[in-house]
Amino acid sequence: xxxxxxxxxxxxxxxxxxxxxxxxxxxxxxxxxxxxxxxxxxxxxxxxxxxxxxxxxxxxxxxxxxxxxxxxxxxxxxxxxxxxxxxxxxxxxxxxxxxxxxxxxxxxxxxxxxxxxxxxxxxxxxxxxxxxxxxxxxxxxxxxxxxxxxxxxxxxxxxxxxxxxxxxxxxxxxxxxxxxxxxxxxxxxxxxxxxxxxxxxxxxxxxxxxxxxxxxxxxxxxxxxxxxxxxxxxxxxxxxxxxxxxxxxxx
Numbered sequence: 001x002x003x004x005x006x007x008x009x010x011x012x013x014x015x016x017x018x019x020x021x022x023x024x025x026x027x028x029x030x031x032x033x034x035x036x037x038x039x040x041x042x043x044x045x046x047x048x049x050x051x052x053x054x055x056x057x058x059x060x061x062x063x064x065x066x067x068x069x070x071x072x073x074x075x076x077x078x079x080x081x082x083x084x085x086x087x088x089x090x091x092x093x094x095x096x097x098x099x100x101x102x103x104x105x106x107x108x109x110x111x112x113x114x115x116x117x118x119x120x121x122x123x124x125x126x127x128x129x130x131x132x133x134x135x136x137x138x139x140x141x142x143x144x145x146x147x148x149x150x151x152x153x154x155x156x157x158x159x160x161x162x163x164x165x166x167x168x169x170x171x172x173x174x175x176x177x178x179x180x181x182x183x184x185x186x187x188x189x190x191x192x193x194x195x196x197x198x199x200x201x202x203x204x205x206x207x208x209x210x211x212x213x214x215x216x217x218x219x220x221x222x223x224x225x226x227x228x229x230x231x232x233x234x235x236x237x238x239x240x241x242x243x244x245x246x247x248x249x250x251x
Contacts, residue, residue, distance in 0.1 A: 004030040005097040009044065011056055012104045017112045017120075023102075033093040037080060038063060038070060040092055057116040063088040065229065068166030072117055073104040078168035078227045086166060086229045106167050108176040110214045123213040124165045124181060131205035132185045134194045153191045160188035162230040169224035169232075175216030180224040182206050183240035184232050190243055200247035207244055 006029045014021030028047075031040055038060055045055035059069040070087035074080040080090040095101060103117065111119040149157075163184035170178045186203055189195030195202070218237060225234045 002032055002034045004032055005092065005095065005099075007031055007040075007092075007095060007098070008100040010100060010102045011117070013056070013116055014105075014113050016115060021113070031092055033091070035092050036063070036088060037072075037074070037090040037092065038088050057114070057118045059118050060088060065089045066164065068164035068229075071106050071119060071121070071167055071171070073106060073171060075102055078106070078171045079166075079229055084229055084231050086164075089229075106171040108167070108170045108215070110170065110176060110178070111167060119167075121165070121167050123215070124167065124178070126213060127178065127182060127206050127209050128165075128185060130209035131198065131202035132189070134189065134198060136194060136197055138194055149192060157188045157191040160184045160191070160232065160236050163188075163228075163232050164230060166229060168227050168229060170215060172223040172227035173216065173218075174221065174223070175219060176214075177218045177224070178210050178213075178215040179218035179237050179240065180228065180232060180234060182210050183234075183236035186243055187236040187239045190239060199243065200250055203240065203243040203247050207240075 006027070009026045009028060010023045011026065012021055013024045026044060028040065028044055031043070035043075038058075041056065041058060048055045059071055061067040061069045063070070065086045065088060068086065070079070072079065072087045074087070074090070079085060079087045080094065082090055082094050105111075105113050105117045106119045106121075110123040111121055113119050161184070163181060165181060167181070169180040170176050186206060189202065190199060220234070222234060225232065
């Protein structure tokens with residue numbers, strides 16, 4: 001049943017990457033619990049514009065949990081307090097009347113703030129460019145039953161491929177590690193015959209680029225898996241380590 005709540009929003013405001021930021025407080029009344037979190041942010045921005053104030057900058061695109069752009073740190077959790085969802089799938093029914101909601105951008109040296117709640121996640125694109133590809137011609141789409149891949153491997157590869165590159169793993173990690181992201185991208189190809197050609201180069205190149213871009217080391221606390229909206233398993237990190245060590249031994 002729909003009802004309205006009043007909330008207090010503490011939102012990080014920052015004009016640019018080199019400017020000093022601060023929290024600003026806004027009160028929003030009569031927020032429908034059926035509205036999504038981003039719809040609530042839209043309402044706030046409409047009010048700010050009507051008051052001739054600068055609206056809050058935040059990323060969004062598909063609003064269907066696919067693109068991973070809605071990267072907000074809400075009350076101490078990437079994408080908010082609900083599990084296995086992105087921010088655009090979070091609804092205001094998860095909050096109580098009179099509650100204070102703290103909204104921040106991703107906190108990672110590798111994700112510099114562009115403005116307010118927007119961060120530059122181009123580091124992930126650079127990691128993919130370093131080795132997340134296959135060079136062989138895979139042709140058209142073959143019949144599923146003719147592909148020489150076991151269902152177990154195919155399912156695990158698809159689980160890894162479900163990573164949307166939102167950056168929640170790095171934002172949740174105390175070391176700002178991107179190991180879960182890199183592991184997912186390596187794992188989805190390592191399990192398939194098409195990915196064998198570049199296997200050694202891929203693991204070394206992507207790990208090297210991750211280190212170069214300033215991401216921290218993994219210390220296996222599991223925060224990345226707990227906050228991942230697509231529930232990508234940290235077991236893929238073990239596979240990344242095996243792929244990387246195997247490539248080093250070949251050298």
